[in-house]
Amino acid sequence: MLALWATPRTVSTAFERMMIERDDHLVLDEPWSRAYYFGPDRVSDRYGLTFPESTYAAVEAGVVAAGADGTPVFVKDMAYHAAPGITDDALAAMNHTFLIRDPLAALSSLHRRWPDFTDDEAGYEGQRALFDRVIALTGEVPAVVDSDALVADPERVVAAWCERVGIDHRPESLHWAAGMRPEWQLWRDWYENAAASTGFAAPAGRARIVDPPERVGSLLDACEHAVAPLRHHAIT
Numbered sequence: 001m002l003a004l005w006a007t008p009r010t011v012s013t014a015f016e017r018m019m020i021e022r023d024d025h026l027v028l029d030e031p032w033s034r035a036y037y038f039g040p041d042r043v044s045d046r047y048g049l050t051f052p053e054s055t056y057a058a059v060e061a062g063v064v065a066a067g068a069d070g071t072p073v074f075v076k077d078m079a080y081h082a083a084p085g086i087t088d089d090a091l092a093a094m095n096h097t098f099l100i101r102d103p104l105a106a107l108s109s110l111h112r113r114w115p116d117f118t119d120d121e122a123g124y125e126g127q128r129a130l131f132d133r134v135i136a137l138t139g140e141v142p143a144v145v146d147s148d149a150l151v152a153d154p155e156r157v158v159a160a161w162c163e164r165v166g167i168d169h170r171p172e173s174l175h176w177a178a179g180m181r182p183e184w185q186l187w188r189d190w191y192e193n194a195a196a197s198t199g200f201a202a203p204a205g206r207a208r209i210v211d212p213p214e215r216v217g218s219l220l221d222a223c224e225h226a227v228a229p230l231r232h233h234a235i236t
Helices: 012-022 032-038 056-066 088-092 103-113 124-138 147-152 154-165 182-190 192-196 220-232
Strands: 002-006 026-029 073-078 095-100 143-146
Touching (some): 002 012, 012 073, 012 182, 026 056, 026 182, 032 073, 032 182, 056 073, 056 088, 088 124, 095 147, 095 154, 095 220, 124 220, 143 147, 143 154, 143 220, 147 154, 182 192
Parallel strands (some): 002 095, 026 073, 095 143
């Protein structure tokens, strides 16, 4: 089972779309978001809707069961969704990748969509917590992909990642047909860019951010501190 742990606004859905295009893994989209936002033991009260069946235990059991018959599974999620409830047993059974991005760019993009995002929803502390847990459990540093390097040179970075996690590289999976996927219905409003994409690409018209919103600026130091060890291990 391959697990991709991201922070928001890191092209994680494009990465997932590449894995769908490979057509050799069962792809699960953000299963722990159901527990974090909608389950009876939810961490966030952002949404009023409740899915009574989406406890952390039930979500984990469903993910584990998806690969119980030997089916290769790829699961993409925000690390902060899973961190409060995922067990060490589940983590130990996965082959992990952490997808990172410069906090100034990621948080500025998140702020445009969710100006009221919480410290937890910024995602960096939860990602660092899972990264440290994985190392403690396995004794090995997991794969780390920097999204800026990924969109700049997807062929090279994806080839290196495939070698790192032990799957064959399929260059044809770097391009796909645009369109909203059925796996994306819960968060379709967030996946418009991914649905319009046909491959990895940096956002058009990206400008250097020189005056971030106060909310973003207040978190930069903490997020930079959290991501620094991951950045040190990113595929180059």
